[in-house]
Amino acid sequence: MEKAKGNKQAADASGDGILALKNVTKKFGDNVVLDDISLTMEKGKTTVVIGPSGCGKTVLIKHFIVLLRPNMGEIYFRDRRIDNLGEHELDKIRTHFGFLFQGGALFDSLSVAENIVFPIKQHYKITDRSKVDELVTTKLALVGLDGFQSHYPANLSGGQRKRVALARAIALNPEVILYDEPTTGLDPIRADIINELILKLQRGLGVTTVVVTHDMTSVYKIADRIIMLHHGKIIADGDAEHIRNHPDSIVQQFIKGQVSENDLAVLRMGGSIIQAQLQPRDELEE
Amino acid sequence: MIETIGADVIKGVNNMGRFARFVLEVTKAAAWSCSRTRTYPLIWAQMHLIGVRSVPVVMITGAFVGMVLAVQAYDQLAGMGLEEHLGVLINISVVKELGPVLAAVMLAGRIGGALTAELGTMNVTEQIDAVRSMGTDPVRHLVAPRVLACLLLTPALIIFADLLGILGGYFVSVIQMDINNRAYWNFSAQGVELWDVSIGVIKGFFFGAAIAAISCYKGFTCREGAHGVGQACTEAFVASFISILALDFALAVIFKGIYNTFWPVRSLV
Numbered sequence: 001m002e003k004a005k006g007n008k009q010a011a012d013a014s015g016d017g018i019l020a021l022k023n024v025t026k027k028f029g030d031n032v033v034l035d036d037i038s039l040t041m042e043k044g045k046t047t048v049v050i051g052p053s054g055c056g057k058t059v060l061i062k063h064f065i066v067l068l069r070p071n072m073g074e075i076y077f078r079d080r081r082i083d084n085l086g087e088h089e090l091d092k093i094r095t096h097f098g099f100l101f102q103g104g105a106l107f108d109s110l111s112v113a114e115n116i117v118f119p120i121k122q123h124y125k126i127t128d129r130s131k132v133d134e135l136v137t138t139k140l141a142l143v144g145l146d147g148f149q150s151h152y153p154a155n156l157s158g159g160q161r162k163r164v165a166l167a168r169a170i171a172l173n174p175e176v177i178l179y180d181e182p183t184t185g186l187d188p189i190r191a192d193i194i195n196e197l198i199l200k201l202q203r204g205l206g207v208t209t210v211v212v213t214h215d216m217t218s219v220y221k222i223a224d225r226i227i228m229l230h231h232g233k234i235i236a237d238g239d240a241e242h243i244r245n246h247p248d249s250i251v252q253q254f255i256k257g258q259v260s261e262n263d264l265a266v267l268r269m270g271g272s273i274i275q276a277q278l279q280p281r282d283e284l285e286e
Numbered sequence: 287m288i289e290t291i292g293a294d295v296i297k298g299v300n301n302m303g304r305f306a307r308f309v310l311e312v313t314k315a316a317a318w319s320c321s322r323t324r325t326y327p328l329i330w331a332q333m334h335l336i337g338v339r340s341v342p343v344v345m346i347t348g349a350f351v352g353m354v355l356a357v358q359a360y361d362q363l364a365g366m367g368l369e370e371h372l373g374v375l376i377n378i379s380v381v382k383e384l385g386p387v388l389a390a391v392m393l394a395g396r397i398g399g400a401l402t403a404e405l406g407t408m409n410v411t412e413q414i415d416a417v418r419s420m421g422t423d424p425v426r427h428l429v430a431p432r433v434l435a436c437l438l439l440t441p442a443l444i445i446f447a448d449l450l451g452i453l454g455g456y457f458v459s460v461i462q463m464d465i466n467n468r469a470y471w472n473f474s475a476q477g478v479e480l481w482d483v484s485i486g487v488i489k490g491f492f493f494g495a496a497i498a499a500i501s502c503y504k505g506f507t508c509r510e511g512a513h514g515v516g517q518a519c520t521e522a523f524v525a526s527f528i529s530i531l532a533l534d535f536a537l538a539v540i541f542k543g544i545y546n547t548f549w550p551v552r553s554l555v
Contacts, residue, residue, distance in 0.1 A: 019380070052314055062415070065419055067415050067418055068421060086425060087418075090421075091421040091423060092421065093421075093423065094418070094419055094420065094421040095420075095421040097419065099414065099415075099416070099419035099420075101412045101416055101419075102412070103411055105411060105412040105413045105416035106413075106416075107408075107416075110414075118420065119420040119422070122420060122421065122422045122427075124420060125324075135306065168420075172420070172421075221391060229517065
């Protein structure tokens with residue numbers, strides 16, 4: 001039923017949908033990571049994709065700007081099919097997107113300012129350097145890091161790196177911002193700063209936002225719509241209320257952070273082995 | 287057994303195909319970069335890293351090649367009373383063969399490893415994906431400047447290696463072994479032609495392109511993690527080294543054919 005709903009959304013891409021996947025399947029060797037996925041992202045809304053580690057969330061988000069190409073299925077941006085375009089045509093399409101990578105993916109050899117100028121330099125001829133400096137200041141101020149222009153990524157904390165990466169992602173004023181695990185590895189306060197920034201950019205700039213995460217605090221704070229992936233398939237799709245009351249036990253276990261009985265049984269068995277392994281060391285300590 | 291061999295052969299052919307496609311992309315990107323002046327700063331930066339910083343190591347390699355040749359060959363030639371011909375042997379070996387090949391091997395170690403490690407780390411930390419996500423072709427932005435810098439500067443570095451090789455050989459032969467200075471240079475000038483020097487320098491273009499293309503390809507295709515980057519660096523050096531030797535053989539055959547076509551008779555000494 002959920003799949004049917006997804007298909008319907010893809011078919012309705014001509015409405016408010018800015019981004020759509022139609023029956024997308026992705027395999028790595030024999031491993032099917034995305035299995036016949038269809039969904040549409042609504043313009044100006046925040047869609048959050050959740051799911052356990054290794055379920056294909058990052059693979060899914062990389063399909064939106066065709067960093068990965070599907071084995072089967074189609075990808076649409078503004079009703080134009082993009083998965084069959086050449087890399088040079090895609091380069092133009094990609095300027096409409098901002099992508100925040102999991103680790104930030106800042107260029108180590110460039111300063112913070114040079115990182116933010118990078119996409120601008122690639123697509124515009126810079127004639128007035130002061131305007132570019134002003135733009136860098138504006139973008140950094142937006143993420144609360146004005147004054148860090150001359151710093152290098154190696155000298156920044158994890159949270160600062162993500163914020164600089166976000167400033168770089170919005171350098172070309174994108175219509176869609178894609179976030180891959182934006183709060184992973186951050187303490188709760190830094191994670192909340194990122195959540196606030198996501199909301200600020202979505203509300204202030206009206207951008208369409210797609211977030212991939214397994215941080216449920218973040219999900220409930222920013223999501224207009226939540227999609228859950230499991231074994232490459234969409235098993236739940238709806239707003240926060242719909243997900244909270246979803247009847248599927250896998251969805252409930254995930255959003256409540258509960259381990260399944262099967263996993264518990266495996267852990268209990270592992271525990272006895274660990275105890276046995278510790279014995280020789282205990283003897284040594286004596 | 288047959289199944290395993292078959293699978294390995296198919297894997298090897300697939301790898302070759304992917305590499306050939308990568309080389310084609312790099313060739314197109316390099317031609318594009320040459321026609322855009324705004325890409326020149328990227329090429330200059332790589333020329334500094336790849337070329338200028340390699341000068342000392344290449345010069346040291348060349349000097350030792352010349353000196354070792356002089357030490358090794360002196361006794362044989364002196365035994366026949368031909369020690370004054372030592373310059374021909376040293377200089378022709380240095381400019382035609384040992385200078386270019388050993389300089390290229392040094393570059394494969396110094397530059398090839400660095401290129402693979404840099405691009406490999408960029409690959410595993412998603413920086414190459416980041417370049418693509420911002421609407422920029424990573425082959426144009428990252429690979430073409432490196433390949434062009436390597437292609438253009440390896441011949442120049444070989445000239446440095448040759449120069450120091452000749453000086454190293456001269457130092458040992460004339461200063462240490464007391465060979466007559468005039469005779470040493472006269473025989474050298476008779477035996478070594480512009481063609482011999484040119485062959486060595488031309489080889490540099492091929493060696494430079496091979497080192498950069500292989501190293502960048504290995505960096506782009508490296509597996510995740512520290513082990514993946516380390517393995518890619520090792521594979522890049524081994525593949526570059528074998529390519530240098532294979533290209534050296536192929537070019538030697540081709541140049542010999544060309545020489546024999548245009549100058550069929552040539553005195554050896």
